[in-house]
Amino acid sequence: MAEAAGGMAVAVEYVGAVAAAVASVHWSWWFSHIAALVYWPVSVIMAPLSFIGRVVLAILSPGIYVASFFVFAGKGVVGFLISLEFGVAALVGSLTGLTVALTSTLLTSQLGLQDSPNDKFYHLSQRKKGLYAPYNNKARYRDMSAPTSSSDDTLQRRDGWGKLRQQQQQQQQRHRRRFDGMGARVTSAGLLSQTIHEEDD
Structure with a gap:
């Protein structure tokens, strides 16, 4: 047990010494110097490249502005069409329904398909x-x-009633002229009250 306790104490002392050594290092100073060493060659390379890039951008700026104008105009047109999508769909549906209704009406009137x-x-x-x-x-x-105010309608109705009465009178005369087997004439007052006498054999 004494040996185990002594080993644990040595391990703790070793870990504490390592932690103290790590904490004693000035890490911020080292990191700043490393960053400066890396940035210096990069800045040397980027200085001429940035100058060349500014020159190229100045030369191509008119074309870039024109291209950006057309791009924004195209985006505006596309957005406008997308916003009108439902409106166009409703307009197309209305025109289609109107066309179908007119076509159906014309065909019905031309072919005489109206409901009687x-x-x-x-x-x-x-x-x-x-x-x-x-x-x-x-x-x-x-x-x-x-009674109506139109004389033509009145005349047509009178003619219709006159023809109907003539037909009824003709039918009544035909039925009244029937005879039974003995020669006796059968008279009747109308179509419903007429009786036919048959001879008893």
Whole structure:
């Protein structure tokens, strides 16, 4: 144990002596002298190179300024186009939609593809839009019999009613001229009240 303790004391003394020797060295002085020794040849080499560089820069400065002007102008144009990217996309979409709508309208009008009021799908689409209302016979009769300021419409409606009455009278006359097997004439008041008497065999 005594020998181990003596060895540890010697090691500690040795480490302390080395640390004291390292601390006694003036490291800042040495580093400053080393930096001065390295900088002196570099400064000797860089002095003529810097002079040559300034001369070359003075000679090429007009071209450099012109090139920098075009570079900044190009950057400005590119930035402007990038900022208008969404605007251009919206404009292209609007023009495309307008073109498609006009083309569809022209084709529909030229080919006669408009929806007819008598079409089942037309009524369904109008009912979904809330624009369709059933058009019954009473409403049709009121529309046809309603007075209008236009004499042409009135004449056309009168002609239509006259033709319809003539057709009804002709049909009633045809049905009234029917006879049964015994020769007895069957009279009827109209299409719905007409009865046909058949002969009993």
